[in-house]
Amino acid sequence: MASPNALTFNVTRQNPALIPPAQPTPYEFKPLSDIDDQEGLRFQFPVIQFYRRNPAMDGKDPVKVIHVAVARALVFYYPFAGRLREMADRKLVVECTGEGVLFIEADADVRLQQLGDSLHPPFPWLEELLYHVPGSDGVVNCPLLLIQVTRLKCGGFIFAVRLNHTMSDVFGLYRFLSTVGELARGAEIPSVLPVWQRHLLNARDPPHVSYTHHMYENTRALIPLDIMVQRSIFFGPAEISALRHRLSPHLHHCTTFELLTACIWRCRTIAISPGPDEEVRIMCIINGRGLFNPPLPTGYYGNASAIPVAISTAGNLCKQPLDFALELVMKTKSEVTEEYIKSVADLMVIRGRPHFAVVQTYIVSDVTHLGLEDIDYGWGKAVYSGPAKGGVGVIPGLTSFYIPFKNKKGERGIIVPICLPANAMEVFVKEFQMMVKREDEDIASGVARKSSISIGRTRL
Template identity: 55%
Template sequence: MPQSETSLTFVVRRHVPELIAPAVSTPRELKPLSDIDDKEGMRHQVSSIHMYERDPKMGHINPATIIRDALAKVLVFYYPFAGRLKEGPTRKLMVDCTGEGVLFIEAEADVTLKQFGEALHPPFPCLEELLYDVPGSSGIIDSPLLLIQVTRLLCGGFIIASRFNHTMCDGEGFLQFFTALGEMAQGEFIPSTFPLWQRELLSARNPPRVTFTHHEYEKPKNTKGNVLTMHDMDTKSFFFGSTELSAIRGFVPENLKNISTFEMIAATIWRYRTIALQPDPEAEMRFMFPVNARTKFNPALPVGYYGNCFVLACAISTAKDLSHKPLCYALELVMKAKALVSEEYVRSMIDLMDLRGRPMVNLDHAYMMSGVSKSKFDDIDFGWGKASYRGIAKEGLDFLPGVFNYYIPFKNNKGESEIMVPISLPSAAMDIFVKDLNDILMSNNDKKTLKKHKLLVPAGCSSKLLTSML
């Protein structure tokens, strides 16, 4: 199930980077970000990549020319992206809508799309060449808020790689922007979804009031032992297709059958990762994952809102309980953490940011996973049809090695849908993790394996039942 990286190398010839400004004059104003947007943990860049095959009907049209022109047009509607971030009192972020523009790079590479392999997924070879880090462009303050590189391939296909400042939008917001970019590339004059700023909708209440315990910002009760060291780290990508998912679902009790695929994979990895790391039994282990809060509000956020609108759900357990109780214990913890997210939970978190000066997420004994499977990047079309691959460009976040990874959907070489989860662990722990995970995925639910991994539990598994079983 784990897979190694490709050794493909190639040369990319880049044109001089340029700033693309809105096609017409746009308002010069200061636009404050929301109290979700300017959290300390949002102040970083996020990369994505889209890979397109040659389309005979497009002839010799240069995709870079089409996308460059479309970018200028879409920035008329999304003009804050053409500005620069400033910090106000108490480090409050706001966009100075200067109209300076976003970075754009046209390039050519001596490689074909086929050489990347039949199953396209991160890590991508030579990513630093496909998404060039223009010197001085990767800062948060007074830097371009978006960078797009269009690289034409020998086969007639092309790659669009992009990097955006996370304070400006989340995955849903960037999907909205990129969809509009595709519409403009195909000749539309206005986007199908009109963008709305209205970041004040997600600002702290007056007076602020914290009504929930937000464990992700608190120090764990017990942090015995050093769970994760950066020494001798090993990274492997794990693939979950229909066979693997069916094997895991065989361990899910009837009352949890409505669990999502993300929750099921995440809880399984959290449990076996903990077992592999062998932390102090009383250490408080935490699993954090983003939950889209757009559907939690009443009245709902207006259609077109493209700012950040998610919170971190947090499941908590001692290492002993997580490792020794049945798998459905971890499943239930993850499901309950997600179910806790409501409008009041989101408001409480926003107020916490205001009262405590944007605290960072506490990463002691933490593991984080972000799922991107529900995005509709598949539908983005610049005139060359749907992308062969679309989505996250990297396996995780560079500043959170071993702690954070993505849950990445892709098509295998048979055209079947799978989920890839890259994991980084110390080598010794990785050996244990691979053995245990393969053991349950290859078990065919036989009782010997179920008993060994404490997966053989009565139907109707619940927290109350789990307590009584010990």
């Protein structure tokens, strides 16, 4: 069988069509929150899900099942069927027009098995499975969701969706897709009803910035954008154990997220080779839903995250042991509180909704606990369900996601798409391999253990 990265196949698409809500919905204007409409979230975010054939569903068309379920879900999530308008002071507002979301029906002359044993980003054939409809990807005056359902020859299918990020974060998208799944399986109403209430994350009156938000201090980009490639790294039990083995005992209580973030930040900084006195940054996307008192409503599907930043000179980060980077990451995460998020909203209003910093900056987001892979449209759990690529955003290469994954050996772990210039990627891989070597094992065996790295590339 050909390598999945070299695989070519034909996709036959029907003309894109709009799916309006299945019932009449209110016509009204609904402002986004001051967290939602910041400049750094004004982009499209793709998610992809792969499903096997389910013999119990033979005779049922996944395209039709999902089409009907989306229309029914839009009755509850009717703002998704509207269009964003930009008002005074760059404020984004949803005009709930009921026009609908874009939907594409497609067929591919390929079986799921041909796509590879380990489905994960980068997907070199993503554009076939999530077709870019010309003119559909603007922030304002465009559909807020684009969905493509592609039937496979084996009876499985692929569900791909592109979200206007100002409307929801990944958690909010999970809520919507879970509702589609429940309705597709026969439910009359969602088990968790959606909650708008975007005013809960609006700036205060008067706004009062109570923290120093370094993440909004600079907006220049330094990474060249024309030679970027993607690879994915698997952190399984062995890799995580090897990294913990490097830590001082007082840091063994750190979370896996913190450990991986420290490792990747350090390896990435070495790879891009800034000057030793140059400032480098890591931003951690932190879900703030449970930090409010009382917590945000369970059905809240707007953006509710903060992105605190850890800062170091490149020289210190690269020369110090892993402990140094880890302690910076842990301290940064601990800063996020309800007051911190409210301070961000206040800053957005005072400073005109700026983009976050991108100078020598790297952003990580953990989606391992969302349950995206559990979303079921009637065909069972997904083989893969998560972000369709790394490096999303206005500036490619800034962001990586931590995605739950099971490799060919059956090991459960976390896969991380990395996006870097081609020459820096080679250095990154070597540094990562050195980081996950267990020195005691190397001495005993005389052989360096190989790390699990996908070498598929996607040029951006």
